[in-house]
Amino acid sequence: MSLDAAVTKPHERLAEALSDDLAAVNALIRERMQSEHAPRIPEVTAHLVEAGGKRLRPMLTLAAARLCGYDGPYHVHLAATVEFIHTATLLHDDVVDESAQRRGRPTANLLWDNQSSVLVGDYLFAKSFLLMVDTGNLDVLRILSQASATIAEGEVLQLTASRSLATDEAVYMKVIRGKTAALFSAATEVGGVIAGQGPEVCRALFDYGDALGIAFQIVDDLLDYEGTEATGKNVGDDFRERKLTLPVIKAVARADAEERAFWQRTIEKGRQEEGDLETALGLLARHGALDETRAAAIEWAARAKAALAPLPDSALTEMLADLADYVVARIS
C-alpha cells in the first residue's frame, strides 16, 4: 500500500470513484424502503441504513460491475439488493443476539421492539427480491437467493455450534463463510454476471469476495480479544457471550486437561467468574492463538488479492486490492 493510499482509506476512494452510482443506490434504497400502509417500515429501516454504514457490500457490486465495463442500469438495483439483504440480516441478528447497540446507536429492537425488527427485516428481504426481479436476470436471482439461504444456514449453525468445544476450525469456517463471506462473494460475483462476463472472471470475483469476507470476519473475531478503544471493540464480548471463535478454537486445540476444564466451565457451561477473561487472554497468549489468528487473516487477505489476477487492470481493481490490505491493516 503506497503512502498516498494510506492517507485516504480504500473504501473512501471507492466511494469517490463510484459516487454517482452510490447516489443512485441511496436514492433507490430510499424509494424502495417506503411502505404505502405501514409507516413504521421506513422509520425502522432509516434508523439502520442512514446510520452511517460504509456501504461496503453495495460498493463491491458497483466496483465489480464497473471494472467489468458494465454500463447498464442494473448494477444499482443489485447493489441496493445487497444492502437490503444486509440490513434485514442486521435487524434479525440484533433480535437473535439480544443486542442493544449497533454502529454506536441503540438497536431497532431496543428503540421499537423485537416484533418490528423481525417483520421489517422480512419486508426488506421481500423487497430485495423484487429489486432483483427488476433486473430480469435469473442468474443473479439464483446467486443472491442462494446467498440469503447460506447466510441463514451459517447463523443457525453458529447458534448450535458456538458454545460447544467440539467446534473446530472446519466448523468455524462454515459459520463465517455463511454469516459473513456469502454476501461479500455474491455481491462481487453478481457485478460480473450482470456485466455478462464469462465463468473465469465471475469465479475470480466470487473468490475475491469470499476471501475478503473471511479475512473481514477473522479480523473482527481477533479484535474482540485484542481491540482497543480506537477499533471501537469491547474486549471480551464474544467470551462473555460464550461465542467460540477462531482464537479460542486454536487455544482449545492445544489445551491440557486443566485448561480444557476452564474452557468447558466458561464457554460450554457459562459459569464465568471474575478474572476469567484475564485467564482466557493468558491462555490465548501462551498458545500463540492470537498471532496464529492474525496470520490466518493476513493469509486470506493475500488470497483475496491473488484472486484478482484474471480481472482487467484498472483503478477499481487496484482499489479492491488495497481494500484487502486495509481489512487486515487494523491488526498488522
Added chain:
Amino acid sequence: MSLDAAVTKPHERLAEALSDDLAAVNALIRERMQSEHAPRIPEVTAHLVEAGGKRLRPMLTLAAARLCGYDGPYHVHLAATVEFIHTATLLHDDVVDESAQRRGRPTANLLWDNQSSVLVGDYLFAKSFLLMVDTGNLDVLRILSQASATIAEGEVLQLTASRSLATDEAVYMKVIRGKTAALFSAATEVGGVIAGQGPEVCRALFDYGDALGIAFQIVDDLLDYEGTEATGKNVGDDFRERKLTLPVIKAVARADAEERAFWQRTIEKGRQEEGDLETALGLLARHGALDETRAAAIEWAARAKAALAPLPDSALTEMLADLADYVVARIS
C-alpha cells in the same frame, strides 16, 4: 353444496383429486428443507410442515394450474414455494405473538428458541425464492415476492394499528388483505400464470384467492368471539391480547361514551378486569356486531364464488366454489 359434497369436505376432495401433485409437493418440500450444514433447520421445519396442516395454500396453486390445463412440472415448485412462505411466516408470527401453541402442539419458539424460529424462517424464505427461480418465470417471481412484501407490511400495520380504537374497517381490511389474503391470491394467480393464461383468467384467480382469504380471516376473527370446543378456538384470545378485529371495530363504531371508555380501558390501555370479556360479548351482541361480521364473511365467500365465472367448467373449479362455501359453513 350437495349432500355428497357435505359428506366429504371440499379440501379433502381437492387433496384426493390432486393426490399425485401433492405427493410431489411433499417430496420437494422434504428435499428443499434439508441443510448441508445445519441439522436444526430440517428439525424445526419438519415440526411445522409435518404437523398435519391442510396444505390449503399449495392446493390452491395446484388446482389453479390444473384447471387451466397446465401439464408442466413447475406448479409443484410454486406450490412448495407457497408452503415455504407460509411456514416461514408462521415461524416468525409465533415469535412476534409470543405464541405457545400452533396446530395443537407447542410452537417452535417454545420447543427450540426464538433465535431458531427467526433464522429458520429466514432460511425458508430464501429457499422459497430459489424454488421460484427454478421455474425460470419472472412473472411468478414478481407476484410471489410482492406477496411476501405485502404479508410483512400487513403484519407491521397490525402491530401498530391493532390496539388503537382509531383503527376502522378500512385499516382492518388492509391488515387482513396483507397478512392473510395476499398469499391466497398469489397462490391462485401464479397457477394461472404458469399455465400461460391471459389477464382475464389470471385476474379471476387472483380475485377468487383474495376474497377467499378475506372470508377465511373474518371467520377466524369471528370464531374468536363465538367459537366452541368443536372449532378449536379459545373464546376471547384476541380480546385478551388487545387485538382489534372486525367484531370489536363494529361495536366501537356504535359505542356510546360509556362503552367507548370501556374499549379504551380494555383494548387501548390493556387494563382488563374479571368480567370484562363477558361485558365485551354483551356489547358485541347489543350492537349486532357478530351478526354483521358473519354477514361480511358470507358476502366475501359469495364474491369468491362469483370470481370463478371466467374459469373453465371443471370438477376442480367446482371444488374451489365448494371450498368458499365451506370456509363460512362453520359460522353459518
